[in-house]
Ligand code: FES
């Protein structure tokens with residue numbers, strides 16, 4: 016199925032915005048700020064949990080340059096959810112623009128807009144707040160303890176869909192499913208395991224922090240230029256918060272400096288919109304790096320209990336996962352992330368009895384959000400670690416053990432139907448799956464046969480090889496929608512308008528390639544314009560690995576419709592039956608050798624006869640979420656004296672269906688892998704006893720640099736997904752999931768030490784080395 | 790506002806005069822004056838998004854006081870290449886698919902330019918040390934390195950710029 020005769024798709028055409036970005040042309044939100052814009056500064060809560068007894072903004076209001084101060088007393092109180100998701104959201108409405116209560120260090124207290132950042136900062140310092148400090152909830156255990164302080168005791172916190180939500184018990188979500196009987200499965204096993212794992216708080220840290228800019232246009236509407244992954248959801252949530260019609264707001268996403276999930280959130284836009292509405296001045300707000308850490312979104316720390324049973328022959332009798340997630344002070348992505356721990360991980364391996372529970376709790380710590388991998392990252396660490404342990408118990412090569420049990424083309428999993436987003440899922444049979452080939456090629460590349468046994472390794476520095484298998488999804492089936500419109504110009508070029516949101520991933524290029532392929536033209540003829548709520552059709556935005564698969568199919572559909580218009584027009588011009596015509600290289604050609612250019616077709620349609628605009632719109636929803644699959648391999652060196660782990664090389668073989676743009680798909684893979692390595696080894700929020708993050712700087716929160724980086728080899732293993740545009744599935748998220756488990760397994764292969772807690776700092780590794788049985 | 794002073798320096802080859810207060814950073818002044826190539830990524834000398842050249846050396850404009858540039862030459866990405874004639878590293882970055890979000894890229898290019906101007910064929914170790922101050926969260930650096938190696942290979946063949 017792979018050998019399709021593509022002209023534009025499956026080619027590494029140049030990313031359409033690459034040169035202008037490399038030339039440093041103004042492209043980002045901050046580059047568009049008007050010289051007379053006001054600057055916003057926020058007073059953030061210094062307490063993890065407190066009631067605001069009194070607040071006095073009068074001195075701040077009189078400070079030089081100050082144009083507006085916002086706090087709970089002068090803004091609408093509207094319970095909402097900042098997570099940008101479908102509507103109604105599968106998340107609690109537990110957030111207010113400003114509230115009388117603060118729920119984490121870094122929660123909003125009051126905002127100032129002033130002529131200069133210094134003036135705004137000075138005014139923030141002049142706001143007087145009298146806090147009643149409450150006992151904070153600083154861990155999962157504290158959240159669930161009897162008599163625990165209640166993070167959300169306000170009566171107006173609700174959830175807009177019918178799922179369990181018990182804020183009085185600090186419980187955000189509580190889901191589960193059973194297929195068969197886990198206990199029975201465990202009894203039937205020759206070996207049964209019951210293990211616990213725990214992952215840490217971490218952050219996306221895009222190089223561009225959160226930033227938004229708003230102004231009033233000549234007709235009095237609010238325009239928000241913002242670094243967002245979800246322009247349409249952002250518009251809807253801002254309208255909700257300001258209680259104005261959606262039509263009064265235009266959201267524009269220019270180029271943005273990375274997102275990785277963090278910007279699937281409305282965190283600044285309500286404030287800049289209200290400030291500009293009140294002052295009639297342009298308003299600009301950019302987070303400092305410290306603010307980005309303290310108040311921006313994070314990866315949920317999750318605790319797992321994994322129970323699995325295996326027969327001596329490698330057959331899995333039981334597969335149970337109990338996941339307990341800390342969503343911090345607000346519950347935006349709580350339910351959906353914990354759901355993906357199950358739905359994106361459990362289907363990878365067949366087992367007789369499957370069990371899942373997911374519980375999410377509030378604490379007075381930073382807020383969990385969407386982060387590339389979305390729950391699967393944390394869960395694969397647990398499951399893939401245990402897969403290795405089981406393989407060793409039954410004396411089977413971990414690679415063969417996985418090959419024996421993983422899902423294949425033509426197979427389904429009851430989990431797909433059982434677990435959805437706040438409701439039942441959608442049943443699915445796997446179409447394309449080249450996981451076996453990923454495993455074969457990755458193993459060969461890393462030299463799997465040479466890995467040896469840790470018991471035979473000696474010396475201070477010991478090397479080991481580990482691996483992990485992964486899957487993800489492509490869009491949220493029967494919920495997410497993407498749309499595109501396409502218009503032909505008189506020189507044979509086309510305007511492609513998409514709501515889809517390019518975060519730097521290259522989706523504008525990929526969608527342009529899909530349009531060019533369908534139209535029989537070249538990528539330079541496609542003028543892509545994306546993510547402007549006034550100008551482009553709707554799209555849910557960039558999340559859930561949806562853009563290529565979902566929005567890409569909307570683009571393919573609209574391009575087919577426009578092609579039909581072109582062919583019909585050409586048939587009229589050439590006086591030939593339309594069935595004899597086809598598009599090729601920017602021309603319409605007929606079987607008998609007739610040939611007219613797109614330019615001629617367009618000139619005819621616009622100026623000559625039966626004039627009309629060649630143009631159309633198409634929408635797409637999916638009924639499947641076909642998983643990409645991947646096998647990751649890593650070689651590490653462990654310093655047994657200090658516990659320091661060095662990654663020597665990394666191989667990621669990935670089946671993303673047809674790679675629409677192979678170089679960009681490799682780039683997604685390599686970037687995801689390095690982020691995963693950095694997350695596995697160093698990245699971690701540290702807190703003091705009062706719940707304040709103590710390392711909110713890139714000095715102290717270490718993300719990998721070019722010097723830290725091991726060689727990373729991305730191998731694209733082609734498959735053809737019949738339901739995707741030209742056979743494509745997703746590629747953006749999956750490869751962040753592999754580093755943690757494969758490195759854990761490599762550390763074991765090097766030393767015999769098993770890691771159950773992340774990240775794998777020298778101290779943790781050293782302790783695990785000491786804990787090895789003698 | 791009272792501590793405003795005049796600062797003169799050569800910006801991208803042209804003599805310029807700016808008003809700036811004593812504690813203002815070069816990045817703030819440049820961006821205020823419409824030079825948007827240098828980016829604000831951290832403001833604390835940790836990411837490299839703000840990198841400019843000061844007398845040919847790569848520096849963080851976010852921690853450099855504007856007055857420290859007085860009388861010297863500042864080069865920003867605006868002076869490196871254009872659509873018709875990009876710098877070889879810019880071309881290589883585009884060809885290799887190394888530009889994802891592009892936020893780190895101007896800084897990367899200026900750091901690499903400082904390195905290549907001094908030594909057209911640096912070693913792998915030189916590269917890793919020199920580029921350590923420019924963080925990229927999107928690419929995993931693989932393709933940025935590949936682009937750099939492409940330029941260096943061309944330089945080694947005698948195609949020095
Ligand atoms: S903005 Fe200057 S180093 Fe980050």
Ligand code: FES
Pocket residue numbers: 222272273519887888889890891892893894924925926927928
């Ligand atoms: S390309 Fe996005 S930070 Fe480097």
